[in-house]
Amino acid sequence: xxxxxxRPPRIGFFGGTFDPPHTxxxxxxxxxLQTLDLxxxxxAPVGLQPLKLGRPATPYRDRLAMTxxxxxxxxxxxxxxADAPRPDGLPNYMIDTLRRLRAPLPPDAQLYVxxxxxxxxxxxxxxxxxxxxxxxxxxxxxRPGFDLGRIANALPDDISVASDDHxxxxxxxxxxxxxxxxxxxxxxxxxLQHDIxxxxxxxxxxxxxxxxxxxxxxxxxxxxxxxxYRNGTP
Ligand code: ATP
Ligand code: MG
Numbered sequence: 326x327x328x329x330x331x332r333p334p335r336i337g338f339f340g341g342t343f344d345p346p347h348t349x350x351x352x353x354x355x356x357x358l359q360t361l362d363l364x365x366x367x368x369a370p371v372g373l374q375p376l377k378l379g380r381p382a383t384p385y386r387d388r389l390a391m392t393x394x395x396x397x398x399x400x401x402x403x404x405x406x407a408d409a410p411r412p413d414g415l416p417n418y419m420i421d422t423l424r425r426l427r428a429p430l431p432p433d434a435q436l437y438v439x440x441x442x443x444x445x446x447x448x449x450x451x452x453x454x455x456x457x458x459x460x461x462x463x464x465x466x467x468r469p470g471f472d473l474g475r476i477a478n479a480l481p482d483d484i485s486v487a488s489d490d491h492x493x494x495x496x497x498x499x500x501x502x503x504x505x506x507x508x509x510x511x512x513x514x515x516x517l518q519h520d521i522x523x524x525x526x527x528x529x530x531x532x533x534x535x536x537x538x539x540x541x542x543x544x545x546x547x548x549x550x551x552x553x554y555r556n557g558t559p
Contacts, residue, residue: 333433337366337464338426339440340408340419342374344383345548346395347526347540349441349519353466354402356514357439360496361464365401366439367426368392371417372410376450383553385410394543418452423461435462437512442467446479454481458501459509466514473497473513530554 339354346368354366370388382388389406396402407426408417419438427436438461445465448454458481465476477486477499489500489510497513521539529535531554534545548554 333435334430335361335363335435335437336426336430337361337363337437337439338369338405338407338423338461339366340369340371340417340422340438341444342377342382342523343368343370343388343392343395344523345388345526345540345544345553346392347519347521347523347544348538349468349517349521351395351399351402351541352517352519353441353514354439355399356466356517357437357464358401360514361437361512363401363437365403367403367405367407368396369405369408369422371408373414373416375416375418375452376447378416387547387551387553391544391547394547395541397541397543420451420453420457420460423457437461438463440465442471442473442476445476448479449481455483455503458484458511459503459507462510462512464512464514466517468517469520471515473515476511476513527554531556 337354337357341350343350354368357363358366370385370392372385389404393404396404407422411417423436423438427434430436440463442465445463451457467473480501483504484501487500487502487508489498497515499511499513501509501511526535526539530548
């Protein structure tokens with residue numbers, strides 16, 4: 326679906342628990358797609374999120390089914406099972422998933438990580454955060470009112486902010502550099518208007534139907550059919 330057939334592929338990877346998927350997720354994936362002119366975004370529910378091990382999630386098959394429903398009508402947002410539960414029962418680490426996804430792509434393909442600013446603030450706790458940041462440019466979307474200065478403060482100790490050699494004047498970017506002089510970049514999307522989280526939705530769902538602007542209606546129907554979130558968090 327790329328407009329310029331000869332152009333190297335540009336693919337976004339958007340992982341999350343998606344418990345449940347909501348319009349904030351769709352807004353971030355769509356904005357990243359548009360702003361960075363991506364060919365597609367792979368939306369990948371995570372089997373076992375390493376930083377949420379203590380918190381039970383809705384079964385993967387339900388989160389996958391809800392995410393499939395949420396993406397209907399968004400042809401360039403593609404459901405991905407790249408982060409399906411691992412057969413060995415270990416958590417899914419994003420760097421492993423991304424390296425596996427990149428392996429079969431042409432060498433000039435660009436694979437971007439899409440995430441929300443709140444998730445990025447924990448980047449230092451992720452598995453091998455410096456390698457991840459150096460190998461894959463991040464696209465970071467902020468909820469309303471988020472102070473983007475906090476992004477630079479959240480970087481792992483061995484990564485510093487550096488001047489960006491090829492800044493795109495249309496985009497808000499932050500150049501990065503590691504101790505060996507290797508460079509990478511973050512793209513910042515400060516204009517997301519959907520102040521909504523899955524946690525709030527789960528809590529709201531056990532009493533009433535949430536505002537239709539928060540959740541695709543097909544996802545709400547699935548939740549009701551399968552009697553999910555009847556006590557808030559699964
Ligand atoms: P929870 O409240 O359970 O943490 P969540 O709504 O944050 O759920 P996740 O599955 O944790 O959803 O999020 C997946 C990704 O989507 C994360 O990178 C998160 O920062 C981002 N995200 C979630 N909600 C929004 C939103 N309203 N606007 C922008 N990004 C969002
Ligand atoms: Mg979250």
